[in-house]
Structure formats: structure tokens, C-alpha cells
Amino acid sequence: MTTGSVSPRRADTRRNHERILATAAKSLAGSGEVSFNAIAKQAEVGVGTVYRHFPTPEALILAVYEREVRQLVDIVPILLEKHSPEQAFRKWTTDHLAHYMMTKRGLADALRAVTSSRGELPAGAYEAMVGAVFTLLKANVDAGTVRSDLKPETVLRGLGGLLYLDPNGEWRRDVADLLDLLWRGMGTCRS
Amino acid sequence: MTTGSVSPRRADTRRNHERILATAAKSLAGSGEVSFNAIAKQAEVGVGTVYRHFPTPEALILAVYEREVRQLVDIVPILLEKHSPEQAFRKWTTDHLAHYMMTKRGLADALRAVTSSRGELPAGAYEAMVGAVFTLLKANVDAGTVRSDLKPETVLRGLGGLLYLDPNGEWRRDVADLLDLLWRGMGTCRS
């Protein structure tokens, strides 16, 4: 048994983990409902297996959330490499955040339900989001396109409305409008 | 039965309607859960009665939503009478909208669940909200405090992040920060 090889059992286990997570993500993106039984069926595993991997609904939802957020956050540096700071900000917001928010409404609801019940939010993930915005802001501040006294939290909050985009409408225009508004407010203009 | 005369029966009926609505509102403000049976019990009516007034969960939730929105909207003219346009805008946002959003999260969730499942949103209520913002904007445009090319929808979207305020934190400061950002973007400052 070489180091690289992993026992089939372990392989199954890992695959199950991933499968469950993926299935749950799909469910949450849609209705915001998570039925452990339904997920088990869709993921083609036993209910017990789901419970083994995620003892509580919270554990599952949080795991899904962190997975999604990670993807969002990891894209920032890539965007900054390829685009000007301003373009990076606009692209991230429009092409990634907006899209994410439109499709993950159920997740947001589930997340809120879960975290509010226990008062604990997935701090790490929130921090990560703030960090992503911070990075984008920093690049823009350095480029002189944005004033330096902005809190990333505030900007993120300003983007919160993206959750209510209508996927079947002219959402790109709506995002652009919101970005124009915010960008103006973020600018170095007098006052 | 002429318009003016109302049978005692009708009076009861109306009271029931109001009772159910109030009870449901309370429930939705909290957990976002609505059990028809539970609501019936709290409102001290039979389940059947709830069904008679609101044939489906959607009907109930929408009714609650419209009731809440109406209160929010009705306040605008009053604020505009007592305060400067800018102050009215800030007051409405901070003292009413933010408070409303913080306490009504459950309603927002329920509303989304309901509307997304059937694709129908309570257009009237949304229009009313947009109308409220429009009124506030108009007053400010007339006063020269805000530029004239703003769509109320955009501003409303910018305020969407208020949904994620932390009632146990320094939410007033957070609101102020967001308002500062938006207000700057709304101003007449050159491009």
C-alpha cells in the first residue's frame, strides 16, 4: 500500500462527503429546504450516512455555505491580476456575487434560520467575505479610484440588495444601476 | 344588505380576520414558521376559520406582508411634513425601515419561500415601497439635495442590506455608515 493510494473504503467515504455536500447545495439553492431524507435519496446514500457526516442541519448548511463562500473569495485575486482594480470590483460584483446571490437565495434563508436560532454565525465565512471586499477596496484605494476611509462591511451591506435581483428580468441593468450609485458614493469626490 | 348595515355576524368575521392577521404577523416576525394550527390556536379560532379567510399559506403571508408595508408607506408623508427632505429620508430609513427589517426577517424568508415557489410576488406591495422611496426622493430632488436621475428601485436595492443588521450590535452606526455611502452616491456631486 503506497502512500499515494487510498483504501477504497476511504475513497467511498470521501466521495460520499462530497456527494452529500453537492446535493445539499443544489437543494439549498432552490427551495431552501433541506430534508435529510430527500438529500440522502438524491445523493444515493443512506440517511444514516448523511447523519454521520453532518450530525445536525446546521452542520450541513454551514458546510455548504462555507464551500460557496470559498469559491467566491478565491476568485478575487485572480480578477485583480487580470483587470484594473475598478474593473475587478465591477466584475466580481456583477459576474460572481450577483450570480451567486440570485441562485443561492435558499441558502441565505436557511443560513439565517440556522444562525439566528443559535445566535452563532459562521464567523469565518463572514470574515472571508469581508476580506474579499477589503482586498478589492484596497486595490482601488491604491489606484486612487476609491477613498480610503471605507469600511468593507459597509460596502458589503450596500451590495446586500443583490439578493433580491430578479433572475428573469434585466438584472444586469439593475446591478449596474446599483453599482453606479455605490461607486459614486465610494469615490474621492469632494465632501 | 346595504353597504352601510353590518350584521353582527360580519363584525365577528372582521374581528377574526384582524385577529388572525395580527397573530400571523407576530409569528412571522419571530421564527418565520407559520403553522396554521398554531396560528388558529393563538388567535383563538378554529383552523377552519383560518382557511376560510386565507385559503392558502400564500394568501396569509401576502396579507401580512401588505399590512406591514402599508404601515411603512403611510409614514412617509407624515415624516415629510415634520422634517426636511433629507432628515425625512434618514429618519425613515433608520427609524422605520431598519427596525422593520430587523424584526421581520422571518416574514422576508417566508415571503421569498412563498413567492419563489409560485413565481408570483405581491406586486402591489412592492410598488408601494418603491412609491414611498419615490416620494422621499422627489422631495429631496426638489430641495436640490439629491440628483434627479435616480431610480427609486435602485435606492431601495441599496437599502436591501439592512436586512442583515445585527439587532444586538451597533446597528445604528451600521445604518448610518450605509446611509453615508448611499447619500454621497445620491448627491449632486459632479459625475
Place this chain on the structure above:
Amino acid sequence: MTTGSVSPRRADTRRNHERILATAAKSLAGSGEVSFNAIAKQAEVGVGTVYRHFPTPEALILAVYEREVRQLVDIVPILLEKHSPEQAFRKWTTDHLAHYMMTKRGLADALRAVTSSRGELPAGAYEAMVGAVFTLLKANVDAGTVRSDLKPETVLRGLGGLLYLDPNGEWRRDVADLLDLLWRGMGTCRS
């Protein structure tokens, strides 16, 4: 609607109550298991109905227990009318208590499980049993067949072993043996 007549609905309700109780009694007599689902199926009612009548397993078990005990207790005066005090005591023990205990082992277990979990025993029923024994004792004391310083609780405890009778063996003889032993101890024989 005359006083005597009861609406069909009510009739159903009552019948359900009785049915559930009877079914549960049968179940408990056997395995000591009470599956709400199983009981519902056997009683030919919905699960929800069982829950409506008995919100918790405890409620159900206690109800069954009290029903059984009542039968046991109610027989005492009848026996005392027809038989001598001694015969009444022997008959009650052998023909009723022993039979009851042999068939209701499951109930005893369930009862213990239920009461120990909450520390509350169905005091009323226990008192009733003690009362039954007291009545029997009293009659015997008056008849001079038994000494007067016996606590009914002690005698009842002495009869506790009847729970372990073997229904497929010579249990009558075993009961007789135990009764002989106890009766001797209960007698007015010198110290």
C-alpha cells in the same frame, strides 16, 4: 337535539378514545412496546388521532394503567360481599391480581420506564391499589384472621413476586405457596 342524543362526531371521538386505549392495553400486555404508529394502525385511526388523545407516551401508558387498576380495585367490595374475608383475600390475589400481573408484565415495565424518567408515579393508582389491600386487610382484622398492625404497603410488596409467575407452568400452586407463606406471617400467631 335532545339531551340524550350525542352528535355522531362526538360518538366517533369517544369510540376512538376507547379503541386506542384497548389497543394500547393489548400491546402493553404483550411486549411492553408501544409504538404510536402501530397502535394507530391496529386501532384503525390516524397517528394524529392517537396524539390528540394522548399527547405523550406517558399519558397513554398511565391511562392504560389506571384503567387496569380500576378494574382490579373495583372487584374487592364484590368479593367481600360474596366471600369470607379470608376467602376474599385469597380469591382476589389468586384469581385477579395474579392473572393481571401475569398478563401485564409489559405494562409494568413500560410504567416503570415512564415513571422513573420523570420521577412521578401515578400516585392515584398506587394509592388505589394500597386502598384495595387495606380494605381486604381491614375485613380480615375485623374477623380476627389477621393481626392489626400490618401495613397494606408491606403486604402488597410481598405480593410483588407474582409478577414473575410463569403462565405456562403451575402458577396456581406457586401462588398458593406464596399465599401460605404470607398468610402465616400475617396471622395473629404469637410474636
Place this chain on the structure above:
Amino acid sequence: MTTGSVSPRRADTRRNHERILATAAKSLAGSGEVSFNAIAKQAEVGVGTVYRHFPTPEALILAVYEREVRQLVDIVPILLEKHSPEQAFRKWTTDHLAHYMMTKRGLADALRAVTSSRGELPAGAYEAMVGAVFTLLKANVDAGTVRSDLKPETVLRGLGGLLYLDPNGEWRRDVADLLDLLWRGMGTCRS
């Protein structure tokens, strides 16, 4: 592999056996619930190991039961050495049997559930208990404190009520009362 030699493997195996038994005993003393998985976890072995040692729940429960009974039985000769026959009987009953029964209710329940379901009782263990009582009785008969025509089974049955002692009440007094009653019945008094 000769009888004397024991491989380290075997040592582990034995230790596991004992561990599982001890853990199960503890569990059974408490709630009467035995989850193989839970026992495995507490005993710090895999579930499979538990199954290897005890193929069925019955096997486990019976093993525990026999272990407990053995302890009870083994004490009798020791008591008889140190005390008078009467004292030995009283001490055994009060200090060992009563205590055992109070703390092992769960075991009794489990045992009954198990044996009644399959109709097989742990004959050996029962015989052992009867034997213990027989020994105590014999000593007393020889000492003239007890009549000679008593069946140990009957006396044991008379002690059966000890199962219902209240550990949080004046159980010692209750035991004493029961013993007084029985002892009187066991005596050589006339008739």
C-alpha cells in the same frame, strides 16, 4: 496452543470482553437501554467487536445478568461464615439483594423483554439464585429458626417485591417490614 499459553492477542480479547460487559452492566443499571453502538463507543471498541463477543442482544444481556447474579450468589457463604443464619439471611436480603434490585431495574426489564420474546430464560442464573436462597434457608433450618418445609422458590418470590423499592425513600424500613412479615411466615410457629 496449549491451555497455559495465552497470546497477547488473547489478552486483548479478554480485556475487551470484560470491558464490554462492564460497560453494558452500567448501561443496563441505568436506563435499561442498550444501544450496541453506544456501548461500543463507551467501551472504546468498534461495534464489530461487540458483535464478535455477543452475537445478539440477548447474549449480551444474559451475560450481564449472569455476572451480576454470580456476585450475589458468591456472597452467601461469606455471610454465613461471619454471621448467624438469621443475620446472614437478613443481611443478604437487605444489604445485597435489595440494593442490587434497586439499582438494576433496567436489567430486570431488559431481561424480561429478552427472555419473553424468545421464551428462553437464563435457567442457570435462576437456579443459582434459588440455590443461594436454599443455602440460607438450610442454615436456618439447621439452626431451628425456620421451618423445614419451605421451598426456596417461594421465599424468593416473596422477596420479589423488593424490585419496587424507592431508592429515594425509606427503603430500609420497607425492607425490614417485608422481612418481618416473611420471617414470621417462615418461622416454626404452630400450624
Place this chain on the structure above:
DNA sequence: CATGAATGAGTCTTCATTCAT
């Protein structure tokens, strides 16, 4: 119209048991 009992589908959760490693 109002009432609330009945129904049963569906979710949550636990556990005995199997079996690949």
C-alpha cells in the same frame, strides 16, 4: 360561518446489523 377532530403524508432521528478494510 365557525369549529376542531380526524387523517396521513412526510420529516427527523436512532440503531441493529453488515461488511470492506
Place this chain on the structure above:
DNA sequence: AATGAATGAAGACTCATTCAT
């Protein structure tokens, strides 16, 4: 032999909905 992941049957419980009164 030991381990523990996977499985799924089974029981507890909730709640939307119907319908007799």
C-alpha cells in the same frame, strides 16, 4: 480479530388539509 462507515428499517412527531357537526 478489530474497526467503524454505510445502510435502511422503524418509530416519534408535526402539520396541512378535509369535513362532519
